Amino acid sequence: MKKFMILIVCSFLVMITTACSGEKASSDNKNEVSLWVHTSKETAEGKAMQKIIDRFNQEYEGKYSANIEFIPRSGSGGGYEDKINAALTTDTLPDVFTLDGPNTAAYAESGMIAPIDDYISNKDDLLPSIIQQGTYDGKLYAVGYSESGVGVFYNKQMLKDAGIDLSTLPTVDDPWDWNQFMELCETLVNTYDVPAIDMGLNDKSEWLMYAFSPFLWSQGGNIVNEDGTKATGVFNDEDSVKTMNFIQDMVEKGYTTKTPVEKAFQTGKYPMKFTGSWTIAEMESSYPDVEYGIMPYPTSPDTNKLVSPSGSWQYAMSATTDKKEAAGALIDFMTSTESLTEITLANSVLPAAYSVVEEVKDKVSPQMNVLIKQNTKTGHARPVLPEYPQVSRTFQQTISNVTYYEKNNDIQKLLDQKAAQMDKALK
Amino acid sequence: MKNINVRESIAAYSFLSPALILLGLFLLLPVLMAIYYAFTDYYLLTPDNRQFVGLENFIAIIKDPIFLQSLKNVALFVVCVIPVQIGSALGLALLINKQRRGNLFFKVAFFAPVVLSLVVISVLWLYLLNPSEGLINVILERVGINPQPFLTSPDQAIYTIVFVSAWQGAGYQMLIFLAGLQNIPSSVYEASKMDGANKWQNFIHITLPLLKPTSILIMITTLIAAFKLIIQPMVMTQGGPMNSTMTPVYYIYQTGFSDRLIGYASAMTVVFGILIGIVTFIQSKVSREDDS
Numbered sequence: 001m002k003k004f005m006i007l008i009v010c011s012f013l014v015m016i017t018t019a020c021s022g023e024k025a026s027s028d029n030k031n032e033v034s035l036w037v038h039t040s041k042e043t044a045e046g047k048a049m050q051k052i053i054d055r056f057n058q059e060y061e062g063k064y065s066a067n068i069e070f071i072p073r074s075g076s077g078g079g080y081e082d083k084i085n086a087a088l089t090t091d092t093l094p095d096v097f098t099l100d101g102p103n104t105a106a107y108a109e110s111g112m113i114a115p116i117d118d119y120i121s122n123k124d125d126l127l128p129s130i131i132q133q134g135t136y137d138g139k140l141y142a143v144g145y146s147e148s149g150v151g152v153f154y155n156k157q158m159l160k161d162a163g164i165d166l167s168t169l170p171t172v173d174d175p176w177d178w179n180q181f182m183e184l185c186e187t188l189v190n191t192y193d194v195p196a197i198d199m200g201l202n203d204k205s206e207w208l209m210y211a212f213s214p215f216l217w218s219q220g221g222n223i224v225n226e227d228g229t230k231a232t233g234v235f236n237d238e239d240s241v242k243t244m245n246f247i248q249d250m251v252e253k254g255y256t257t258k259t260p261v262e263k264a265f266q267t268g269k270y271p272m273k274f275t276g277s278w279t280i281a282e283m284e285s286s287y288p289d290v291e292y293g294i295m296p297y298p299t300s301p302d303t304n305k306l307v308s309p310s311g312s313w314q315y316a317m318s319a320t321t322d323k324k325e326a327a328g329a330l331i332d333f334m335t336s337t338e339s340l341t342e343i344t345l346a347n348s349v350l351p352a353a354y355s356v357v358e359e360v361k362d363k364v365s366p367q368m369n370v371l372i373k374q375n376t377k378t379g380h381a382r383p384v385l386p387e388y389p390q391v392s393r394t395f396q397q398t399i400s401n402v403t404y405y406e407k408n409n410d411i412q413k414l415l416d417q418k419a420a421q422m423d424k425a426l427k
Numbered sequence: 428m429k430n431i432n433v434r435e436s437i438a439a440y441s442f443l444s445p446a447l448i449l450l451g452l453f454l455l456l457p458v459l460m461a462i463y464y465a466f467t468d469y470y471l472l473t474p475d476n477r478q479f480v481g482l483e484n485f486i487a488i489i490k491d492p493i494f495l496q497s498l499k500n501v502a503l504f505v506v507c508v509i510p511v512q513i514g515s516a517l518g519l520a521l522l523i524n525k526q527r528r529g530n531l532f533f534k535v536a537f538f539a540p541v542v543l544s545l546v547v548i549s550v551l552w553l554y555l556l557n558p559s560e561g562l563i564n565v566i567l568e569r570v571g572i573n574p575q576p577f578l579t580s581p582d583q584a585i586y587t588i589v590f591v592s593a594w595q596g597a598g599y600q601m602l603i604f605l606a607g608l609q610n611i612p613s614s615v616y617e618a619s620k621m622d623g624a625n626k627w628q629n630f631i632h633i634t635l636p637l638l639k640p641t642s643i644l645i646m647i648t649t650l651i652a653a654f655k656l657i658i659q660p661m662v663m664t665q666g667g668p669m670n671s672t673m674t675p676v677y678y679i680y681q682t683g684f685s686d687r688l689i690g691y692a693s694a695m696t697v698v699f700g701i702l703i704g705i706v707t708f709i710q711s712k713v714s715r716e717d718d719s
Contacts, residue, residue: 089474106687204664259579262560389687390686393685397669400669401669404669
């Protein structure tokens with residue numbers, strides 16, 4: 001028994017010492033680059049990344065080599081970010097790592113990541129939304145390796161049955177404005193007596209920022225001012241009020257709902273759903289019998305300018321790395337047309353560069369092509385701000401509050417309040 | 428003689444050391460660090476540039492409407508959940524205290540929610556309470572009651588969370604009450620029977636007073652656990668609608684790890700820690716006064 005206790009105590013001490021020693025992710029070899037990614041090895045994305053790294057090691061044999069480490073994230077990416085934060089505190093960041101679009105500004109501002117302008121050879125080929133997302137303070141800090149987008153998915157049969165001629169539906173070149181879209185909703189609600197569209201209003205997370213901010217940009221408004229220092233005077237101006245009124249009308253008139261039925265579009269209960277490229281994959285694998293099409297974002301009647309959401313995970317270089325050349329070469333390699341095409345096709349996501357659009361155009365579904373076209377022409381990155389988490393959460397709360405139309409009739413008052421809340425974070 | 432004492436205490440401390448080291452490393456040290464960070468502007472991504480800012484964080488807390496709202500919410504939660512949860516725990520314990528057929532089944536059934544993870548419970552209730560096609564609303568509709576927006580109405584959400592939390596936690600307190608009930612000697616009941624007491628009198632004059640030490644323990648543990656409410660609102664409502672289910676711990680978590688303001692979040696933990704300390708102190712004072 002005594003021996004057993006000693007054993008326990010000893011193993012405990014060993015545990016502590018090994019836990020504290022901490023390994024440095026970056027090796028001592030000058031030409032060996034370490035890379036952390038947030039996906040798991042088993043996913044399509046992970047497999048494609050592994051293939052790209054293998055090709056890199058082959059092509060640069062004798063010059064550079066790269067190691068990839070998969071750090072699967074849990075839920076909304078918290079697990080991976082915790083690991084990055086911990087590595088930052090203990091100074092054990094890898095040379096290259098992935099980060100989500102909205103983190104660019106905070107990481108750049110804190111001096112965690114280095115500008116990579118000089119290492120990226122195909123900057124002109126990358127989509128404007130990718131450059132916008134990765135640029136902070138005039139310098140390019142990160143390059144997204146794919147894109148994302150949202151559109152109005154509609155059930156062809158249900159629309160036909162409601163007497164709608166599918167050939168009159170909007171396209172990316174000729175989008176509908178909010179009023180036209182609401183007329184369609186009216187017809188559908190009258191026919192089916194259910195909400196016409198599931199806009200994901202039950203999701204109180206980043207979705208509300210990501211999917212609803214393009215309405216504001218289409219109207220000509222914005223969330224914060226140009227230099228990212230103030231929201232009052234911007235987020236509570238007339239354009240914001242009009243946008244929020246549109247969203248509130250959608251709920252108040254019963255065109256959409258705060259509490260949609262689970263999978264209502266996929267199972268043919270609601271005729272339309274506001275969702276992104278990931279649903280294309282879901283429809284293909286789980287609901288192959290549903291015939292559906294995709295419409296572009298409805299636009300503001302004042303401008304008729306189509307704006308759509310965008311954003312994705314990106315590659316960036318750690319600011320503390322002493323292997324800038326090798327790390328830069330790796331990022332450039334991973335964002336070349338060939339590598340981007342590989343990841344786009346494997347993971348069924350939207351392409352991040354013009355040349356990749358050409359490569360994949362004929363290999364993906366017509367629905368995917370609508371989103372690709374919309375994204376290439378009209379993708380808008382989320383604001384690049386160090387205080388993004390607070391700004392985004394306040395925006396989400398605003399959308400959520402607006403949907404409670406009985407309690408928030410006075411939209412101006414709500415926006416004044418929320419703009420002040422953002423100002424507090426931006427100071 | 429003295430020698431033996433010294434050797435004995437060395438032995439004693441070495442036996443205590445694993446626990447002490449763990450306690451120091453994972454409890455005491457973080458507490459001290461949090462107090463220190465509370466006076467700095469620690470930003471998660473720039474750990475080396477933190478600066479001493481004095482009471483700035485604490486002044487900001489007093490003016491933070493969301494934090495104040497979260498305190499109000501958790502106070503309401505505690506006030507509602509304690510009687511509901513402890514009351515139902517006592518009721519369940521009384522029910523299964525008697526020898527009956529199938530007692531074991533009920534014991535397991537009442538205890539089962541405690542074993543399940545809180546996240547699982549929350550997701551489960553999220554489905555049951557769905558306003559459009561959740562089971563509960565379907566039943567309500569059959570009975571002729573309009574579907575209720577349990578979790579999507581700012582006026583109902585916190586009470587829904589009270590109910591779910593009490594449902595989940597009551598099984599645990601039930602077991603403790605059961606142990607307390609079984610510690611009451613049957614001779615006391617026999618004596619009262621001789622005096623002609625009925626069941627209700629038995630309960631009021633014997634069961635309750637003799638359960639008092641157990642009840643105090645349960646009160647304090649439930650109170651502290653209730654203050655730490657985070658998982659249910661995190662999964663079921665994300666603090667909404669309109670911050671009506673935002674709790675201090677959830678807000679601290681959000682501020683610290685998504686907004687990355689560790690300094691400010693630490694200051695809130697210090698304030699909140701002191702508040703819990705005061706409440707617990709008052710509670711133990713009150714229950715001790717009752718004793719004398």
